[in-house]
Amino acid sequence: MSEKAIQDFYPDDVAQCYGCGRANEHGLQLKSYWDGDETVAVLQPRPYHTAIPGFVYGGLIASLIDCHGTGTAAAAAYREAGREMGSQPAFRFVTASLKVDYLRPTPLGPPLEVRGTIEEIKGRKIVVGATVTVEGEVCARGQVVAVQMPEHMLPGGK
């Protein structure tokens, strides 16, 4: 696995995301890493991340797939371009669409493992498939269509 998280390469002015920004002290601070040709992130849910008692809130699962998906897309764009992670100008992706299938109730307690696979790279669009696994059992499966962030959305952009 890579040593530094994908999100830790995000420029300081786009590192505020509630799901994965290192600069958001209230947020989840998800960290995604390359693991061969896949990416992986692990999150320990908090006791209050509940749906009905004993199970993880689906919005958390959607959030993890979303942030892991855009992070994976950024990393894939660097790899595709043959560029070092973090080299400028930065690749930063936003979500065009998100889909989650909740395959079974996700037990609340153990860490959640999110895995990403790159399904398609086409211009500024990257499609990432994802699974959320608890103790070896896949509980949710999702897909993120990520698009490279328009320059005008970046702080200081035009």
Added chain:
Amino acid sequence: MSEKAIQDFYPDDVAQCYGCGRANEHGLQLKSYWDGDETVAVLQPRPYHTAIPGFVYGGLIASLIDCHGTGTAAAAAYREAGREMGSQPAFRFVTASLKVDYLRPTPLGPPLEVRGTIEEIKGRKIVVGATVTVEGEVCARGQVVAVQMPEHMLPGGK
């Protein structure tokens, strides 16, 4: 609009959801209401619910669509059965799948209005369409496939 929120009819032992449970003090406590044949919920995002600065975190939008969708499904099930909201046994739905299309960046600041429409009722499955609007502009559109919660997942269930 109805006076009491759909989620306020959930039984006490399934009112812990981070997104919409009145008993979750850490959560969003989303409240959904009938408005004619549609349902509506309004949430004031907090300043830290950010994606990149100035825009709402996509995971929050997904969460709102998810919880508003399952709430709408419960209310639709009562209406379909010709039963009073809150009458027992309770209808409580979980999410089988969730889809969100992020149509444009959602500005962070004003309240988010989530609207639900009932697209299909078929046995234990109800499909709810949803939009998320800010100041009159639809920023996201989604769909929730909700299924009536299996009895064995209910506290005290078998």
